[in-house]
Amino acid sequence: MENQDGTYGTEREEQIKHVYPEQERDIILNNDELSQNKIANQGSEFNLNSEPESKNEPVQAGILDIIYGTLFDPARTFAGFARNPRIGAAVLIVISINLLEALMGYYTTPRFMQSLRVPGMLEHDYIKLTSMLFAMGGFVFSLGKWFFMSGLLNLLSELFGGKGNARNVFAVYGIAGLPVVFMLPVQVMLMIFPEGFLQTLAAALFGTAIFIWSTVLLVIGLREVHQFSTGKAALVVIIPGGVLIVLAIVFMVIIGATMANPPVGRFI
Structure with a gap:
């Protein structure tokens, strides 16, 4: 050429x-x-x-190098994932993060249940058991979501002409969730300080920023491992969420129409 x-x-x-x-x-x-x-x-x-x-021989990056590179130099890090996805490191990082989130959820769930102020709830001894179930359920759900979403994103990427494979996307999707570790101090803050509007607003803004950061990392990762444009990578990431939003709106419209015009039955 x-x-x-x-x-x-x-x-x-x-x-x-x-x-x-x-x-x-x-x-x-x-x-x-x-x-x-x-x-x-x-x-x-x-x-x-x-x-x-x-x-x-290429230098094999350690786990700390992968963490730092993902947070502060994602293009170079995910470009390396196109050649060597580092599945083992991704599994170790994701499991560690999910365990920390589950442990934090175990301690924050009782406070959340107390804030509901449901009559009679605090008189039972099931709060700790419920907290443990919520923590375990969240951990299993996160791992299941990792498998399902990485497979779905890889399928969509191949439909858009991507050059990568399922191993690449599996590693990228797991590593792209690293910014969530910065939510742990926020959860500690919610446990220590009294509830208030400013505290809730700060937590919501911080959570939104973490979500945007993780989404941007996922877009960069898909772009690098599948070797297509940033626009295609962003579209692949947006499609699943967009479909869920559309389905939710349709469901709400159907429920609203049913409640506004309930079916009239005949009594024989």
């Missing part, structure tokens, strides 16, 4: 040019060139059973 300056570029280079940010292209292209030069220099003496040189 001829470039504007008269040189010729490979199809791989043209694809990367339209997918990755400027600072990422050089890294990926240089890695590809190193691999090609190594094979060319070995020539006929190239041995498939030979051990690769350590200086050309």
Whole structure:
């Protein structure tokens, strides 16, 4: 493929040019060139059973590197997931976060139930048991949601022409939820300080910011592992939520119409 300056570029280079940010292209292209030069220099003496040189091996990022890169350098981190999704690290991070959320829910649920002020509720000894059930249910639901949503997003991404696979999206969806750890201090604040409008408003705004941050990370992750545009990645993320909102509106309209015009039965 001829470039504007008269040189010729490979199809791989043209694809990367339209997918990755400027600072990422050089890294990926240089890695590809190193691999090609190594094979060319070995020539006929190239041995498939030979051990690769350590200086050309990619550095395996640790869990702390993945956490920091996801929060503050997501494009580079998720670009690496396209080659090596790091399923084990993703599972460890997601389970740790969900366990912390379940533990926090175990301590915050009694306070929430007390705030309901339902007559007779506090006279029973079931509050701790209910809190444990809520915590365990939330943990299982989060893991089930991870499997279901990653599969759905991967299917939608393939329909939009994505190049990734289910392993990539599974890791990306799990890691993209990392910002939720910043909600734990907010939940502690809700437990310590008395209830009030400003406290509730601050918690709602903080929760909205965390949700937007996680959504942006998910869009970036899908863009990198499936190698399509940011617009397509955003559309893939929006479609499931949009469908649920439409279904909820239709359901509410049906319920409202039924209550406004109840069916009249005949008595024989």
